[in-house]
Amino acid sequence: MTSGERRIAFITGAASGIGRATAEHFAAQGWWIGAADRNTAGLEELRDAIGKESCRPWPLDVTDKTAWDAVVAELSEESGGRLDLLFNNAGIGAAGFFEDIPIEESLKIIDVNLIGVINGIYAALPLLEATPNSLCFTTSSSAATYGAPHLAVYSATKFAVKGLTEALAVELSRKDVRVADVLPGVIDTAIFGDSPVWVEGRRETDMGRTVVDNAPAEGPFRLIPPSAVAEAVWRCYQGDPRMHWYVPDEVEAIDKAKAADPEAMRDGRIAALKAGATPLD
Ligand code: NAI
Numbered sequence: 001m002t003s004g005e006r007r008i009a010f011i012t013g014a015a016s017g018i019g020r021a022t023a024e025h026f027a028a029q030g031w032w033i034g035a036a037d038r039n040t041a042g043l044e045e046l047r048d049a050i051g052k053e054s055c056r057p058w059p060l061d062v063t064d065k066t067a068w069d070a071v072v073a074e075l076s077e078e079s080g081g082r083l084d085l086l087f088n089n090a091g092i093g094a095a096g097f098f099e100d101i102p103i104e105e106s107l108k109i110i111d112v113n114l115i116g117v118i119n120g121i122y123a124a125l126p127l128l129e130a131t132p133n134s135l136c137f138t139t140s141s142s143a144a145t146y147g148a149p150h151l152a153v154y155s156a157t158k159f160a161v162k163g164l165t166e167a168l169a170v171e172l173s174r175k176d177v178r179v180a181d182v183l184p185g186v187i188d189t190a191i192f193g194d195s196p197v198w199v200e201g202r203r204e205t206d207m208g209r210t211v212v213d214n215a216p217a218e219g220p221f222r223l224i225p226p227s228a229v230a231e232a233v234w235r236c237y238q239g240d241p242r243m244h245w246y247v248p249d250e251v252e253a254i255d256k257a258k259a260a261d262p263e264a265m266r267d268g269r270i271a272a273l274k275a276g277a278t279p280l281d
Contacts, residue, residue, distance in 0.1 A: 003032035008079045010034040010072075012062050012120060013090030015042025017189030018139060021226035022087060022233050027054045029234070034075050036060040037090065062090045062116030068123040076127055083127035085237055088117040089139040091157075093191060095207055096198030098152045105198070106153040113157035117164065129175045135237050136172065138165060139229075140181040140244075142220065145254040146265050149273060158183075162244065169243055180236050182245040183255075184229050186221045188212055214281075220250040 009026045013019035014035035020042070023033045027050040036058045037043050043057035056078065058071045075083070091113045094105050117138055128134040143151055144158035162181060169179040192207040215223040224247060232245040246252040258265050272281075 003079045006030060006032040007084040008032050008034065008075075008082055009085040009087060010036065010075060010083055010124060011085075011087040011089060012036045012060065012116070013139075014046060014057075015039035017191060018184070018187060018226045018229045019087070019089045020046055022089070022230040023055065024050055025227065025230035025234055026085070027051075031084075032056075032079075034058060034071075034078070036062070036071065038062075062088075062119060063111045065119045065123070068119045072123040072127065075124075079127070081127060082131045083124055083134060084131055085135050085137060085233075086120060086124045086128055087137050087139075087233060088120045090116055091139060091191070093151065093154045093195040093207075094198060095150050095154075095195060097150065100200050101153070101198045102201060105196070109153050110157055113154065114160045117161055121164075121168070125172075125177070128172075128177045132176065133178070134176075135178045135180065136168065137179075137233055137236060138181045140165070140183045142183050142185045142246075142251045142254065144183055145251060146258045146262075146269070149269055150278070165243065178236075180243050180245065182229055182232050182247055183251055184247045185224060185251050186211060186215045187224050187226050187229060187247075189226055220248060220254060222248065224248055 009031050011019050011023050011033060014023045015037035016039065023035055023046055027033050033050065033055045035043050035046050035055055038059065038061050040059045047055045047057050060067055060071050092109055094101055094109060121136060128136055138161050140161040141158035143155040144162045148155040165179055165181040172179050192209065192211045195207045196203045197205050197207055212223060215221060229247050232247050236242065236245060
């Protein structure tokens with residue numbers, strides 16, 4: 001089934017969590033969804049949920065640029081060379097002190113969370129350029145407000161995504177492609193259960209439901225459903241000019257406090273660490 005005249009979104013990490021919620025949100029508004037993930041069973045569930053007339057699943061490992069090029073060539077055939085929204089969202093995490101996480105694991109995080117995004121933008125840019133009012137949108141994180149202890153490399157990838165967004169928002173204005181990102185707090189998805197916790201080089205456990213179950217009732221790290229992120233992507237496409245979308249809004253206060261006094265924030269976090277803060281706090 002081709003996309004016809006409908007608007008088209010290509011979403012990575014679409015099999016689960018934020019990606020899936022965004023695919024469902026846009027499909028409900030009449031969009032056609034190119035859904036990419038390495039989790040093919042999850043993609044099939046998504047297609048069954050929103051209907052095959054509105055969704056084509058593409059098994060894709062975002063770290064593989066050759067695979068990206070092949071998928072985008074097929075997408076272009078389906079869409080007549082158009083793409084209204086590229087949502088680079090696939091991501092992975094791992095928690096623990098920097099030196100406790102094996103370097104292979106850290107490099108994998110960089111590969112998915114940063115190289116995967118860069119691959120996607122290189123591959124899909126010609127389609128975005130060919131489409132009026134197109135949007136290049138990426139999932140960063142609240143871990144890109146202040147470097148998150150116990151998540152140092154993950155946090156670094158999300159800062160990189162945020163910087164990439166700012167630079168490309170300027171550069172791609174030449175081509176009438178809008179660029180923005182989202183910095184979510186704690187979103188109720190599978191990522192925590194899939195993220196290992198490392199202690200002294202050993203994979204101890206995973207973050208499981210601990211983060212989700214212990215989320216505070218209020219503030220920037222209260223538990224938020226993935227549909228709230230989907231709503232932010234939707235509002236951005238509709239023309240809200242914000243470049244960084246904080247979900248919930250309170251996450252922005254961390255960014256501002258860090259900018260105003262980074263040493264005070266550092267010292268507060270050192271105090272928390274000395275008081276015994278762990279990756280699961
Ligand atoms: P999720 O685990 O539900 O979804 C992530 C999806 O990415 C999964 O379907 C997974 O199969 C896919 N994926 C992972 N590696 C891939 C690869 N190499 N190629 C293709 N697909 C791959 O988690 P969630 O929370 O929906 O994550 C989406 C994004 O949101 C990630 O970038 C994550 O870092 C970010 N994020 C999540 C937060 C949260 O609290 N859940 C907070 C801030 C950011």
